Amino acid sequence: MTIPQAPDALRPADANTQLNEPERLDAEMRYLLYILSHDLRGPFITLRGFVDELRMIADDIRTSLDAVMPTLEPSRAQDITLALDELPEVMGFIGGAVDGLDSYMQRLLKLSRLSRMAHVPRWLAPDKVLAEIIAEKAGDTVFKQAVIDTEAMQDVWADEEALHLLMEVVLTNACQYHQPEQVARVHVSASTEDGGVLIHVKDNGRGINEADLPRIFEPFFRAGRQDTPGEGMGLTYARQIVRTHGGKLWCESQMDEGTSLFIWLPLPSDDALS
Amino acid sequence: MYDYNETGQIMEKAIILAEDNMGHARLIEKNLKRGGLEGNVTHFTDGRQVMDFLGSEKKAANPHTMVVLLDLNMPVMNGFQVLQSVKSDPAMQSIHVVVMTTTDDPNELQRCYDLGCDLALTKPVEYTSFAKTIQKLAQDLNAM
Numbered sequence: 434m435t436i437p438q439a440p441d442a443l444r445p446a447d448a449n450t451q452l453n454e455p456e457r458l459d460a461e462m463r464y465l466l467y468i469l470s471h472d473l474r475g476p477f478i479t480l481r482g483f484v485d486e487l488r489m490i491a492d493d494i495r496t497s498l499d500a501v502m503p504t505l506e507p508s509r510a511q512d513i514t515l516a517l518d519e520l521p522e523v524m525g526f527i528g529g530a531v532d533g534l535d536s537y538m539q540r541l542l543k544l545s546r547l548s549r550m551a552h553v554p555r556w557l558a559p560d561k562v563l564a565e566i567i568a569e570k571a572g573d574t575v576f577k578q579a580v581i582d583t584e585a586m587q588d589v590w591a592d593e594e595a596l597h598l599l600m601e602v603v604l605t606n607a608c609q610y611h612q613p614e615q616v617a618r619v620h621v622s623a624s625t626e627d628g629g630v631l632i633h634v635k636d637n638g639r640g641i642n643e644a645d646l647p648r649i650f651e652p653f654f655r656a657g658r659q660d661t662p663g664e665g666m667g668l669t670y671a672r673q674i675v676r677t678h679g680g681k682l683w684c685e686s687q688m689d690e691g692t693s694l695f696i697w698l699p700l701p702s703d704d705a706l707s
Numbered sequence: 708m709y710d711y712n713e714t715g716q717i718m719e720k721a722i723i724l725a726e727d728n729m730g731h732a733r734l735i736e737k738n739l740k741r742g743g744l745e746g747n748v749t750h751f752t753d754g755r756q757v758m759d760f761l762g763s764e765k766k767a768a769n770p771h772t773m774v775v776l777l778d779l780n781m782p783v784m785n786g787f788q789v790l791q792s793v794k795s796d797p798a799m800q801s802i803h804v805v806v807m808t809t810t811d812d813p814n815e816l817q818r819c820y821d822l823g824c825d826l827a828l829t830k831p832v833e834y835t836s837f838a839k840t841i842q843k844l845a846q847d848l849n850a851m
Binding site for chain 1: 728731737780830833834837
């Protein structure tokens with residue numbers, strides 16, 4: 434196997450660079466995440482490919498054997514049939530496990546990409562970004578069944594693609610986890626707080642258990658009933674985006690009453706703008 | 708290995724597969740065949756071998772009939788270096804280069820196009836898509 438080759442920009446920093454210890458550790462973690470998620474794709478392709486090739490070979494053997502089966506002793510013919518019947522299940526398990534692993538890797542790769550995305554910040558209106566998302570998602574069941582209202586908001590200093598993804602994640606979550614037999618109502622407002630813009634996404638959903646609250650930003654964690662599709666990564670992506678913008682993200686929730694998600698994004702200093 | 712015309716040029720299409728992962732190479736060859744590829748496939752496992760082969764063949768070969776299917780992550784000389792060498796050599800730059808990589812990182816794919824590759828493909832993990840991608844490539848190569 435070839436030694437993985439990560440992009441130079443991602444290689445762990447040398448001791449002689451200006452990074453402090455936490456920054457160096459962070460760089461190393463991102464490098465490791467990249468290697469894990471990127472370079473394991475190769476072996477996955479081999480595994481997935483040959484499981485399917487094996488299935489085709491088994492089908493060919495079965496077809497060839499059909500012709501000679503009547504000439505075999507019945508007990509031997511039965512042994513062969515039983516063995517061949519096992520193969521699809523065996524290969525199904527292997528294939529399913531590889532798909533599962535690959536799916537984890539894809540999500541880690543996306544997280545790794547978000548953490549090293551080249552951010553090009555500019556002034557953006559969060560309410561306009563929200564309106565775009567609502568228009569794009571108008572056909573989705575989750576959005577069709579929700580009532581969303583957004584207030585006029587002050588511009589934030591952010592990367593457009595990142596802000597779009599961040600808003601999409603929080604809005605989808607707010608709409609998706611509604612109470613049974615109830616329409617999801619989502620209200621998004623913003624205010625200026627502590628030299629930044631605080632965006633408040635409030636829903637009337639099923640709420641999050643107090644014990645689960647500290648974990649909702651962890652990778653792959655899904656709180657509450659697992660009755661909706663999801664990969665358990667949305668809020669992890671959201672946290673990563675907010676972090677790279679120097680902001681904060683937190684959540685307050687009451688079971689059966691709803692959840693409030695707060696996103697605080699700092700306003701740039703005059704130096705950053707000049 | 709090839710049929711030559713009276714001026715000593717290779718007549719049929721020559722496909723050079725540069726892939727260090729033997730499993731991938733086998734899966735690619737199987738699906739090129741299933742896709743009905745016409746022409747020979749010669750397999751190399753590092754970039755240096757590919758450059759040596761192209762260097763020795765380039766006088767005799769008609770570069771328009773040559774296609775390199777190029778993996779990026781290879782020992783000795785990687786795919787980027789092969790791509791750069793081929794596309795910066797006037798005697799070789801009309802050789803078609805199809806990059807076939809595991810990455811779907813847009814930056815890496817763009818870098819291949821910047822270096823002059825004719826096509827950059829991501830190898831899908833899901834095998835039905837993988838097989839479909841390679842079989843379609845076989846048809847595109849036949850049509851070239």
